[in-house]
Amino acid sequence: MPALSDGNPAVRVHARRHPLRNLWRLHPYLRPYAAEFSWLLVAALAATAAGLAVPLVVQRVVDGPVARHDEAGLLRLGALALALGLAEAVLIFIRRWTQSSSSVGMEAAIRADIYAHLQRLPAGCHDRWQSGQLLSRITGDLSVIRRFLSFGLLFLVLNLVTYAAVVVLLIRLHPWLGLLVAASAVPLFLISRRFARHYHAASRRMQDQQGDVATLVEETALGLRTARAYGRGPELATRFSTGARALHDTGIGKARLLARTSALFDLVGNLTLGVVLVAGATAVARGGLTIGELVAFVSLQLMLIWPVQSLGWIIANGQEAATAADRIQEVLDTPPAIVDAPHARALDRAEVCGRLRFERVGFRYPGGAPVLREIELTVEPGETLALVGATGCGKSTLLSLVPRLHEVTTGRITLDGHDLRDLRLGSLRRLVGVAFEEPTLFSMSVWENLTLGRPEAGEDEVRAALALAQAEFAYDLPWGLATRVGEQGLSLSGGQRQRLALARAVLGRPALLVLDDPLSALDVHTEALVEAALRRVLRDTTALLVVHRPSTVALADRVALLDRGRIVAVGTHSALLAEVPAYRAVLSAEPDRRHDGAGLVRS
Ligand SMILES: Nc1ncnc2c1ncn2[C@@H]1O[C@H](COP(=O)(O)OP(=O)(O)O)[C@@H](O)[C@H]1O
Ligand SMILES: [Mg+2]
Structure with a gap:
């Protein structure tokens, strides 16, 4: 959230053609x-x-x-x-x-x-x-x-x-x-x-x-x-x-x-x-x-x-x-920048294998310098790819391109060969399960928070998702899943919020999972449990994860090292450890935060 200031010039100073023009409109x-x-x-x-x-x-x-x-x-x-x-x-x-x-x-x-x-x-x-x-x-x-x-x-x-x-x-x-x-x-x-x-x-x-x-x-x-x-x-x-x-x-x-x-x-x-x-x-x-x-x-x-x-x-x-x-x-x-193309089509979950390709993808925020350059990356169906890189190198930005929260500036991203821009937004976002760094919960019941993207989800699906994310504590809340979690879920701990957000992402078995550091706020014990559970989901889902700790890199089949907006190395964890000094440097520079507890402010 931007800080309080005298106001944002971009928003406030507007050409006034006629004082009453906007009223008339x-x-x-x-x-x-x-x-x-x-x-x-x-x-x-x-x-x-x-x-x-x-x-x-x-x-x-x-x-x-x-x-x-x-x-x-x-x-x-x-x-x-x-x-x-x-x-x-x-x-x-x-x-x-x-x-x-x-x-x-x-x-x-x-x-x-x-x-x-x-x-x-x-x-x-x-x-x-x-x-x-x-x-x-x-x-x-x-x-x-x-x-x-x-x-x-x-x-x-x-x-x-x-x-x-x-x-x-x-x-x-x-x-x-x-x-x-x-x-x-x-x-x-x-x-x-x-x-x-x-x-x-x-x-x-x-x-x-x-x-x-x-x-x-x-x-x-x-x-x-x-x-x-x-x-x-x-x-x-x-x-x-x-x-x-x-x-x-x-x-x-x-x-x-x-x-x-x-x-x-x-x-x-x-x-x-x-x-x-x-x-x-x-x-x-x-x-x-x-x-x-x-x-x-x-x-x-x-x-x-x-x-x-x-x-x-x-x-x-x-x-x-x-x-x-x-x-x-x-x-x-303010024009809605990301909308359905006229010819956009819907993809059914059943017809998706889940091959995600980044083809020479470049991205810059409006008015900013390029954040991502020439990204070439393929995640094969069912594969888990971990993104590793220093703070601010563009990992979260890269993930946000998959559900099209931002639009690529150059190049294209394809899912099973379909340019994402040719898919209906609603359809795409149902195929992609997302959990961001800050697990946002809305001020509504746990159930509503979980089924945010899939209101039709049944009891069994929700139970499975909660089990997977080790979030069964939700059943023990005062009113169970009907418990209203406070604004931004403040009444839950950071780890609890993160597990609920994870359950929300995996609910309904999405074709693609996009997780930004999903284990950051968990304690050692829960982390091991969630890791084990995640491993099960990740086995048959294409997934792109941002990972900070060496211990969680083990979840991934391959790792891509991102450096200042470029992919500089791709390979298995052991191969990168052996061959790429920069990879070793990033992983060892990243403190193992297991004992820091929840609520760290992260990049
Ligand atoms: N909404 C935004 N508007 C403008 N610049 C942004 C925005 N979000 C992130 N950035 C910039 O993009 C770069 C990459 O950020 P980010 O993807 O969050 O990095 P990471 O997740 O790897 O730490 C940073 O320099 C950051 O300042
Ligand atoms: Mg980030």
Whole structure:
């Protein structure tokens, strides 16, 4: 996991073609809810219309029945105003009711897509992205977008329509005063634009910082034991409080920006209102405007207060949604590098002999120097080949090419003559049983962890795999195989985790076994047992093992010596010992870790 940093430039700095472009690109998710959103808008607009009609009725009341002391007319118009008010209330209720369900459904749809996409991404991306960043994107950012689509966007449309409608009505009541109110839109627009620009930068910073804090919390939870053991608690706490403080400062900055801007909006609104009141009173005195018209004029203008006041909030919300959409699209835009070729076919376990060939294979990590060069290697059906080499020479990388976790850069790997890239990924990965250096267990039951790649596996197969890996301790766990192992299997010892991972790899008798140092964390006694058991599986499975200790090299039929990404010697253990000094050097330099116990940090 990459360390917490100011952020990964490769991930964060993105060309922004248009601030709202990425938000707009989410529109396909709205389509299923188009009908719902239209009803929403209709209800909202109708509510606004009912609201706008009330001041006009009041105008009639003041200039008609009130001026003429006409009680029947007063009742009639009063009833109309009441009905309009009721209609507005009902329509607003309908709007609120529909509002929530559609946006929540849309949020769920985007989230499901991101998650599915994350699973298709090449392993390299997950190395590059901090998990906390992903976490905050998949939770926080999506909620921001949902809030914008369900409230911000609606009110933006609604407020613009209200503004336009009020201005038209005002101009009809009194052209000059109406135009004055219309002109107040100019400063409002300028203030909004400036605000949007500043707010955008702040909200992106804040969202990235939220991701950093999430990463730190997650790392602390996972690395708690290591941190405690090294007495690094206080240092982690300092790092956390620095991150939290930065987040806090950005939050305050944002809030102050919003406060300042809202004050400006209020100022413009109130100044306009003041001018209208003075000018309107003068007009009434000169007989250019009736009292009823002035009342209507001022009431209508008061209806603009909320739209103007909420403008700052809506822009802020829109900016946050736009940056959230940027962050989400950054994930969705990362192409899944390793996918099925159009012509890819599936291979049945029964038709596979298991002849694995590396043909002039070269590999480099994106942006890195070549890690593997010109690898020529054949593992015959049923043969066990051990890979030996110094730390960092590319052993784990070589293994990861077999289940296609990374794609070869040059050359090709074949299984029974089929280029691996011509096989369906799903099919290939069912043929290959894998155990990595860090035996990852997910926070689910032992059974689910074991049958991860073969959910259809039966009781007998699981029992056989557990027996083979000397992992029968699993039956003695509090709830047997139903025991949920904690996050990353922390509640098990390193050796136990490794044996479960081994059982997972051999479950269902895969055609190819790829094991990265499968015995590293075992104690002497278990190691001997697992070794004996492994020898039985390896007899009829093609296997590629990374091995560190001389004692386990004995498992292999042949050994390949890897040096800085090249195969420098291949042969039997005894032949290499006798003839290749470099081989002797690597094996003797490799300390025999039998007595070190579990949990060593390895290459
Ligand atoms: N995900 C990665 N991205 C970039 N470089 C990597 C990655 N994983 C390993 N490397 C580099 O590739 C080289 C070989 O690593 P690895 O295959 O893990 O060696 P080994 O397993 O033999 O110790 C090392 O120099 C390592 O730094
Ligand atoms: Mg390794």
